Amino acid sequence: xxxVNRRIGRGQALLLGGLPLALVVLGYVVxxxxxxxxxxxxxxxxxxxxxxxxxxxxxxxxxxxxxELLFWADTLASLSRLGIGLGIATLSALLxxxxxxxxxxxxxxxxxxxxxxxVIPPIALLPILFIIFGLGETAKVALIVVGIxxxxxxxxxxxxxxxxxxxxxxxxxxxxxxxxxxLRVALPQALPRLIEELRLSLGPAWVxxxxxxxxxxDVGLGYRIFLVRRYLAMDVIIPYVGWIALLAVAMDFVxxxxxxxxxxxxxxxxx
Amino acid sequence: xxxxxxVWVEYGEKVVLERISLDIAEGAFVSVIGPSGAGKSSxxxxxxxxxxxxxxxxxxxxxxxPAECGPDRGVVFQRYSVFPHLNALGNTMLGxxxxxxxxxxxxxxxxxxxxRAQAExxxxxxxxxxxxxxxxxxxxxxxxxxxxxxxxxxxRPRILLLDEPFGALDPGIRADMHVLITRxxxxxxxxxxxxxxDIKEAFALGTRVITLDxxxxxxxxxxxxxxxxxxxxxxxxxxxxxxxxxxxxxxxxD
Numbered sequence: 001x002x003x004v005n006r007r008i009g010r011g012q013a014l015l016l017g018g019l020p021l022a023l024v025v026l027g028y029v030v031x032x033x034x035x036x037x038x039x040x041x042x043x044x045x046x047x048x049x050x051x052x053x054x055x056x057x058x059x060x061x062x063x064x065x066x067x068e069l070l071f072w073a074d075t076l077a078s079l080s081r082l083g084i085g086l087g088i089a090t091l092s093a094l095l096x097x098x099x100x101x102x103x104x105x106x107x108x109x110x111x112x113x114x115x116x117x118x119v120i121p122p123i124a125l126l127p128i129l130f131i132i133f134g135l136g137e138t139a140k141v142a143l144i145v146v147g148i149x150x151x152x153x154x155x156x157x158x159x160x161x162x163x164x165x166x167x168x169x170x171x172x173x174x175x176x177x178x179x180x181x182x183l184r185v186a187l188p189q190a191l192p193r194l195i196e197e198l199r200l201s202l203g204p205a206w207v208x209x210x211x212x213x214x215x216x217x218d219v220g221l222g223y224r225i226f227l228v229r230r231y232l233a234m235d236v237i238i239p240y241v242g243w244i245a246l247l248a249v250a251m252d253f254v255x256x257x258x259x260x261x262x263x264x265x266x267x268x269x270x271x
Numbered sequence: 272x273x274x275x276x277x278v279w280v281e282y283g284e285k286v287v288l289e290r291i292s293l294d295i296a297e298g299a300f301v302s303v304i305g306p307s308g309a310g311k312s313s314x315x316x317x318x319x320x321x322x323x324x325x326x327x328x329x330x331x332x333x334x335x336x337p338a339e340c341g342p343d344r345g346v347v348f349q350r351y352s353v354f355p356h357l358n359a360l361g362n363t364m365l366g367x368x369x370x371x372x373x374x375x376x377x378x379x380x381x382x383x384x385x386x387r388a389q390a391e392x393x394x395x396x397x398x399x400x401x402x403x404x405x406x407x408x409x410x411x412x413x414x415x416x417x418x419x420x421x422x423x424x425x426x427r428p429r430i431l432l433l434d435e436p437f438g439a440l441d442p443g444i445r446a447d448m449h450v451l452i453t454r455x456x457x458x459x460x461x462x463x464x465x466x467x468x469d470i471k472e473a474f475a476l477g478t479r480v481i482t483l484d485x486x487x488x489x490x491x492x493x494x495x496x497x498x499x500x501x502x503x504x505x506x507x508x509x510x511x512x513x514x515x516x517x518x519x520x521x522x523x524x525d
Contacts, residue, residue, distance in 0.1 A: 175366060
């Protein structure tokens with residue numbers, strides 16, 4: 001049978017998909033064991049046991065200075081920054097995207113400005129944000145917002161303005177005002193797209209969060225991995241990176257589930 | 272009822288329609304046919320208010336037509352006439368909700384129940400009584416067009432405009448739709464303007480067939496002259512029995 005015609009069942013897909021992950025883990029353990037056989041004090045590729053004991057300290061033992069469980073404090077700090085940033089970005093992208101997409105005068109007025117902001121690399125704005133907002137939480141949240149809002153906004157506005165002209169005309173013949181058209185035609189069709197954009201923005205959002213934390217913070221996942229880098233503490237860095245990946249996958253999963261539950265019509269149409 | 276006097280439609284240099292003068296009587300079923308590019312859809316868009324004529328005037332019941340689409344004119348397009356995010360009931364109720372609630376565009380309580388009952392009745396009239404909760408993506412093309420008709424009719428428009436409404440349907444389904452639209456036209460006393468490229472359909476359904484084409488053609492400047500009304504045929508002999516006969520022939524020929 002030709003490969004293009006192969007049908008992969010659920011169990012098979014799980015097996016096939018798990019295989020590369022298992023190989024990566026196995027390859028790491030073999031390499032780490034080999035290095036440790038030569039030099040038992042090796043720090044570059046720590047063995048799983050070393051990672052577990054290093055992480056146990058961060059997970060369960062209060063930090064002598066602050067009295068906090070560092071791992072959980074880091075996670076909480078990073079997630080709240082990310083959450084606030086994503087929330088503000090999503091909400092403003094939704095409001096502005098609807099206006100820009102559905103109302104031609106608003107689009108004509110704002111779209112050059114949005115384009116101009118969108119082409120600036122957000123990291124280049126980080127010094128400005130630090131100067132304006134100080135080194136506190138605001139600047140980090142602002143970086144996430146500045147980083148992902150333009151993409152979401154432009155994509156959403158494009159999606160709305162690409163809705164079939166027939167739909168708009170139809171709504172008008174049903175007596176819709178501009179407001180009603182936004183509320184009942186544009187908004188419901190924007191929401192599933194917005195979730196899709198949010199999923200795509202998770203990656204960049206994490207990048208901006210970790211960059212901001214690496215430069216100026218006293219708690220956070222990004223702060224921690226850049227701090228322990230000084231001691232070559234791979235036994236902390238690798239589990240932290242794994243944890244960040246796990247969080248990202250979980251957020252993506254929740255978003256895609258939400259979209260399927262709340263906007264079933266959008267997913268039926270694509271089938 | 273609807274009067275077009277000396278209407279021209281021009282896009283820049285390109286003349287699409289010229290010197291269109293028409294009087295459409297209440298209760299008429301007007302079919303518009305013509306070759307591709309003869310301005311059939313332009314004529315419909317002008318009546319709909321989606322496009323503006325460059326010259327001439329259009330009056331509805333003696334008053335100039337507003338320059339925007341409004342609830343006095345219902346429309347069914349070939350595609351994209353229904354909203355993908357609403358089920359059949361939601362699509363049909365939308366017009367009532369927009370009219371009844373200017374700010375929230377949603378009805379609640381007894382007003383909602385009344386609108387729902389009205390929508391259910393309308394869906395039953397187009398043969399979708401069993402599909403109230405289906406989304407358009409779960410419907411066949413014929414069901415979507417039935418839904419689009421119900422959605423338009425619930426607003427009781429003065430004129431129903433159909434833009435090749437059955438063009439994308441299978442021949443068998445199309446014949447069913449012909450029966451449906453004829454029945455609705457009678458029951459609701461509708462005035463219909465239908466654009467089609469199917470001559471048989473035009474004659475089978477219409478009480479009046481209008482043919483658009485270019486009267487003059489300049490081979491060096493094809494955009495110079497627009498299309499006008501070439502034939503305007505009144506099908507006065509049409510009776511209920513003829514209707515049946517027409518339907519049966521169109522089914523066999525299709």
